[in-house]
Amino acid sequence: MAIGLYIIGDEILSGRRQDGHFAKVRELLAERGLQLSWVSYLGDERPRLVEAFRRTFASDDIVFSCGGIGVTPDDHTRQSAAAALGVDCVLHPAAEMEIRARFGAETTGNRLRLGEFPAGSDIIPNPFNRIPGFSCGHHHFVPGFPEMAWPMMTWVLDTKYAHLHHQRDWVEHSIFVFDAHESRLLDLMHSVETEFGVTVFSLPSFGNARHARPHIELGAKGMAEKVAAAMRTMRAEVLARGLTIAPEDDPGA
Incomplete structure (x- = not known):
């Protein structure tokens, strides 16, 4: 199975933020005897994201996607993944539990929207602030913040793909x-x-x-x-x- 990486955000393409995901993902994979086959930088443009996700959902690739899973107007990743799969974004019960546990009485409708993922998704635990990411098959979506994304990708690699570690010499x-x-x-x-x-x-x-x-x-x-x-x-x-x-x-x- 090839492994790919999407790095999403206008701030990366404009230079307002410097990408660190590419180097870190290479490092995480190399530690496990794995390697990247491709990487793609994408802006916060929903039609282009839908097209990209639709193409890789149709493949057998393991794909990590960093960025754009918030609820501000420039975040399109969750909705684009759902559109590429032809499903709706719905509040995931396990994500709701995590968000309510994180915010307690301060849980709001907007905060619960952070747990709306494409129907049929699994959650990815977030040890930093308990706001989960999500997996759709072999596609794994995490925030753009490195302090959240990198532990979450590590969890995915060691939980879902431990059987692949060091199989290739x-x-x-x-x-x-x-x-x-x-x-x-x-x-x-x-x-x-x-x-x-x-x-x-x-x-x-x-x-x-x-x-x-x-x-x-x-x-x-x-x-x-x-x-x-x-x-x-x-x-x-x-x-x-x-x-x-x-x-x-x-x-x-």
């Missing part, structure tokens, strides 16, 4: 090749990818904080045993072509 390794042009390495990339069944990548740089000289980060990702063999072949061939590899980044040095 997936790794990514690379070497840094100096003063090389991708055109000189294209044939090697294609042949290694074909021979070993890995994904080969190439990231050129004119120089950065790690290596001041122009270089290419040349690597492979896939199953650990195949990646190890692919990297041995690439390293040997790069050296045979008279190119230089950064010793500190070369596991075969």
Whole structure:
């Protein structure tokens, strides 16, 4: 099952807020031997959200969605998910219990609206303030606030997908090749990818904080045993072509 991430909010696209979800979700998944297949940034635009959700509801992907589940006029995620599924938003009984437990005598109609989710949803507990998120199948909707979203996504991963943790022996390794042009390495990339069944990548740089000289980060990702063999072949061939590899980044040095 592929894993995807929606990051929703006009404030992200305008730059009023900086996104931290992408990096954190990568981290949470990597700790469990999982990885993201895709990420999409979306504004608070209901037709576009409906279209996006409808497309991924039709897939087998595990999807996390951060943002837009409040009740202010710019929050459209709950209603868009319901429209994509062709159902109504209704007050979830368990969400109502959580909200009433949180606010007690100060529970209002507007606060209860926070518990209106697409019919048939399950709730996601929120340890920060007890206002839950919701799941529709393999789609999991959490607030945009990191202090709420990240513990909630952790709960989802460890409660619903513990059986997937570390099932894939997936790794990514690379070497840094100096003063090389991708055109000189294209044939090697294609042949290694074909021979070993890995994904080969190439990231050129004119120089950065790690290596001041122009270089290419040349690597492979896939199953650990195949990646190890692919990297041995690439390293040997790069050296045979008279190119230089950064010793500190070369596991075969």
